[in-house]
Amino acid sequence: MTDLLKLSGVHTHIGRYHILQGIDLAVPLGQVTMLLGRNGAGKTTTLRTIMGLWQASSGEISLAGERIESRATPDIARLGVGYVPESMAVFSDLTVKENLVLAARDAPMDDKQLEWIFGFFPALRRFWLSRAGSLSGGQKQMLSIARAIIEPRKLLLIDEPTKGLAPAIIVALIECLKEIKRKGATILLVEQNFFAARELGDNVLVMDNGTIVHRGEMAALAADVPLQERLLGLSLEAHQ
Amino acid sequence: MTDIAATDPLPKPKRDLAPILLPIALALVTIPLIGSPSTWLTLTAASLAMGMMIFIMASGLTLVFGLMDVLNFGHGAFIAVGAYVATLVLAPFAASVQADSLWVNLAVLAPAALLSMAVSGALGLVVERVLILPVYGQHLKQILMTTGGLIVAEQTMYALWGPQIIPMPLPTSLRGSFIFGDVAIAKYRVLAMLIGLAVFIAIQLVLNRTKLGLLIRAGVENREMVEALGYRIRRLFLGVFMTGSALAGLGGVMWALYREQVHASMSDELTVLIFVVVIIGGLGSIGGCFIGAILVAMVANYGGFLVPKLALVSNILLMVAILMWRPRGLYAVTSR
Numbered sequence: 182m183t184d185l186l187k188l189s190g191v192h193t194h195i196g197r198y199h200i201l202q203g204i205d206l207a208v209p210l211g212q213v214t215m216l217l218g219r220n221g222a223g224k225t226t227t228l229r230t231i232m233g234l235w236q237a238s239s240g241e242i243s244l245a246g247e248r249i250e251s252r253a254t255p256d257i258a259r260l261g262v263g264y265v266p267e268s269m270a271v272f273s274d275l276t277v278k279e280n281l282v283l284a285a286r287d288a289p290m291d292d293k294q295l296e297w298i299f300g301f302f303p304a305l306r307r308f309w310l311s312r313a314g315s316l317s318g319g320q321k322q323m324l325s326i327a328r329a330i331i332e333p334r335k336l337l338l339i340d341e342p343t344k345g346l347a348p349a350i351i352v353a354l355i356e357c358l359k360e361i362k363r364k365g366a367t368i369l370l371v372e373q374n375f376f377a378a379r380e381l382g383d384n385v386l387v388m389d390n391g392t393i394v395h396r397g398e399m400a401a402l403a404a405d406v407p408l409q410e411r412l413l414g415l416s417l418e419a420h421q
Numbered sequence: 422m423t424d425i426a427a428t429d430p431l432p433k434p435k436r437d438l439a440p441i442l443l444p445i446a447l448a449l450v451t452i453p454l455i456g457s458p459s460t461w462l463t464l465t466a467a468s469l470a471m472g473m474m475i476f477i478m479a480s481g482l483t484l485v486f487g488l489m490d491v492l493n494f495g496h497g498a499f500i501a502v503g504a505y506v507a508t509l510v511l512a513p514f515a516a517s518v519q520a521d522s523l524w525v526n527l528a529v530l531a532p533a534a535l536l537s538m539a540v541s542g543a544l545g546l547v548v549e550r551v552l553i554l555p556v557y558g559q560h561l562k563q564i565l566m567t568t569g570g571l572i573v574a575e576q577t578m579y580a581l582w583g584p585q586i587i588p589m590p591l592p593t594s595l596r597g598s599f600i601f602g603d604v605a606i607a608k609y610r611v612l613a614m615l616i617g618l619a620v621f622i623a624i625q626l627v628l629n630r631t632k633l634g635l636l637i638r639a640g641v642e643n644r645e646m647v648e649a650l651g652y653r654i655r656r657l658f659l660g661v662f663m664t665g666s667a668l669a670g671l672g673g674v675m676w677a678l679y680r681e682q683v684h685a686s687m688s689d690e691l692t693v694l695i696f697v698v699v700i701i702g703g704l705g706s707i708g709g710c711f712i713g714a715i716l717v718a719m720v721a722n723y724g725g726f727l728v729p730k731l732a733l734v735s736n737i738l739l740m741v742a743i744l745m746w747r748p749r750g751l752y753a754v755t756s757r
Contacts, residue, residue, distance in 0.1 A: 232649060258651035270646040272639040274754060279635050286651045328650070 185210040185336055185367045186231065191240030191250070193223075193230045200226045202391035204240070208336070208384075213358075213368045215378045215399055217413060218388035224371040225267055227388070228338045231369075232264050233257045245335065259286075261335030265342060267371075269325040273314025277305050277324055280313050284328035291332075298327045301357040319350035326354070330361060337361070337368045343377050355380050375413070379403040387412045440708075440751035444715045451723045459603045464722045470610035472718035473617020474679060478672030478691060479698040479710050480624060481665020487641040487705015487754055489658045491553055492560050495567035496669055496695065497688025498574035502544055503537035503670025504677035504687060505578060508587055510536055518592045526592035534674050541670025545663040553662070578685035587683045595678075613675055620668065624707050637661060641705035641754050694721075697736045701743040703750025712751055716743075 186208040193201035200223050208214045216224050229235045231242060233254040242250040249257050258264070272280050281290060299306040302323040308316060313324055322342055329337055342358070343351045351374065358381050362368065372378045378385070382399030395402070395412050402408060448465055455461045482496045510533035511518055517529040552570050556562040591609055598605040628634035636657055640647045644654050676691065677683045698717050702709030717736050724735035731738075743751065 234645060234649065253653075254645075254648040255651050255653045258649055264649045266646065266649070270643050270649075272642050272646070274638055274642055275635060282632065283635050283639055283647075283652075284650055 183210045184208060185245055186369065187241075187243045188227075188231070189241045191227075191230060191242060192238045193226055193235055194238045195226070195235060200391050201230060201237075204388075204391070204393060206386050206393055206396070208367060208369050210367050211365050212383040213362050213366075213370060213381050214384045214386060215382035216369060216371045216386050216388065217373075217375070217378060219414060220373075222388040223391040224388055225340055226391075228264070228266075228340050228369070228371060231257075231338060232262065261333075263329035263334035263337045265325050265329045265337070265339040267340040267344065269321045271313040271316070271321050271324050271328070273312065275313055276310050277313055277316070278309050280324055280328055281331050284331045287332065294331060298330065301353070301360065302327055319346050319354075322346060322350075322354065323357075326357065330366075335367065337366055337370075339368060340371045341373060342370075343372065343374045351377060375409070437752065440712050440747075443751075444712060444719060447716065447719050447723070451719075451727070454727055455723070459605075460726070462604045463606065464726055465719075466606045466610055466614075468719040468722040469715065470607075470613040470617075470679075470718075471722065472715035473614050473621075474672055474675045475691070475694055475698055475718060476617050476711050476714035477620050477675065478669050479695040479702075479714055480620065480707055481661075481668040482695055483699045483702060483705055483707065483710045484637065484641070484661050485665045486699055488637060488644070488661050489553075490558070491662075492563045493553070493567045494564055494692075495548065495552075495569075495571035495574065496665075497692040498571050499541040499544060499666040499669035500673035500676065500688040500691060501578060501683070501685055502574065503541045503673030504589070504683040505582060505587075506537040506540045506670070507533040507674040507677065508582075508589055508683055511589065518590065521593055523594040526594045530592060534671055537670040537674045538667040541673070542663040542667035545666025546659065548666070549659055549662040575685045582683075582685065584685070589677045589681055589683050591678055591681060609678065613679065616671075616675065620671075621707070621711050628707060633657075638754075694736060697740050701740050701750055703747075703752040703754055705754040706750065706752040709750055709752035709754075713743075 184207040188204050188206045191204040230237050237250045304320045385399045385402050387395035514529045552566045595609045598607045698713040702713035720735045720739045725732045
């Protein structure tokens with residue numbers, strides 16, 4: 182399997198803090214790679230470093246064979262990387278429509294793609310002309326994901342999409358991400374919710390203290406309760 | 422944790438009308454206090470004209486503040502430069518300025534204003550590249566750099582034009598007043614109101630009806646996410662900075678014509694007013710800036726008439742009152 186994204190020996194400092202301490206990881210093309218770990222392990226920093234929002238102090242990051250660690254965030258986005266931050270970061274002063282108009286960077290929104298998105302997120306159609314700031318947390322998350330997939334992207338970086346959402350919305354979100362996966366998307370997904378991770382992941386990386394401490398297939402980790410407890414401090418059953 | 426399902430209906434977004442009603446309420450409250458309707462109308466027209474001029478000067482600064490998070494204490498330099506550039510155009514065409522025809526007056530006034538905007542905008546380009554670019558994200562250094570820039574600009578103007586006040590007479594056709602019964606409204610004030618309103622409408626159209634405007638509004642709120650969507654926000658910053666500088670230049674020309682004089686420190690009295698407007702309007706909010714400018718002008722005019730001794734502090738009192746009511750200004754756009 183070809184790797185779409187590769188990180189080799191990536192270190193990131195934020196101020197005087199040494200957050201990423203030599204990350205090596207690969208995200209295979211067309212697969213969903215889960216990035217798990219406790220709070221403060223460096224998962225969000227890894228995504229932000231890939232996206233160029235924080236500069237890697239050293240190491241190599243390559244996307245489809247092209248080095249990107251020195252590139253500016255807009256250039257990385259234009260290489261086909263979609264980013265859904267943990268904070269969702271919808272533009273609350275703009276309407277749902279305006280948020281998506283901005284996300285469709287290179288051309289007017291594709292009607293078919295929009296209908297496909299509305300199929301999963303009917304709320305976005307209903308609140309098309311409402312200010313994004315007035316949406317509920319779940320609806321904002323839907324908008325944030327819709328913004329990342331309104332145009333075809335090579336790679337999606339998604340940071341804790343289920344955080345703080347009601348169980349019913351989490352289920353809907355998982356179904357949507359499964360459909361995106363079925364369309365062949367390559368996704369690096371940070372997730373604390375182990376149930377969601379098991380449902381979506383092909384591969385798994387577990388982080389601790391700024392390093393990757395485990396890599397393998399998601400199914401293998403899901404089946405190994407002692408390993409889950411050792412790596413994550415909890416078992417899948419705790420999330421059932 | 423939210424318990425709202427994705428399909429649940431939303432409450433309808435409420436339009437926040439309270440700030441819009443504020444100047445109307447202020448105007449109505451002062452009617453009985455002022456007593457004479459004609460005086461009240463004259464003061465109101467003066468307030469609206471002054472408010473529009475302050476709005477033009479402050480609108481660029483609020484976008485620069487809100488979008489770029491840049492504290493530009495040198496904004497006033499663009500105002501004075503704009504005014505001086507206009508004198509360079511108007512002086513050789515004094516005959517056209519003194520002509521009785523409105524069209525002849527406008528034929529010389531319009532190029533003067535456009536050239537002032539162009540020069541102020543170009544100066545904005547230099548200031549952004551030389552003074553602002555190295556200190557993005559560092560507020561203290563921004564204050565030092567832009568204040569230093571203002572001092573250098575003022576001293577350069579003193580060196581070029583001298584310390585004396587340069588007269589800048591109003592064109593003949595803009596002198597005098599429109600008389601409605603016993604109400605007199607200065608012609609130039611009407612022109613200032615129209616230009617201010619046109620600038621406000623133009624900015625609103627750009628911000629609300631174009632993708633560029635969407636980018637600016639989105640950038641005011643979360644520039645990091647705008648970059649993550651693939652837009653080079655630095656170029657946008659530069660464009661906004663230059664536009665803000667050009668508008669300050671236009672405001673400088675209008676203010677100089679209003680006062681009929683130009684001098685290098687003319688922006689000193691305005692800078693405080695402009696910052697008050699930007700702060701009470703809400704950083705980055707053009708609508709807030711528009712209402713804030715009218716409020717500041719109303720307080721200055723009504724206050725100056727009713728309680729002259731309060732005139733010096735009236736705008737600070739207004740700012741305190743507004744911030745106690747809405748700590749992030751009339752319309753909060755950024756989280757700063």
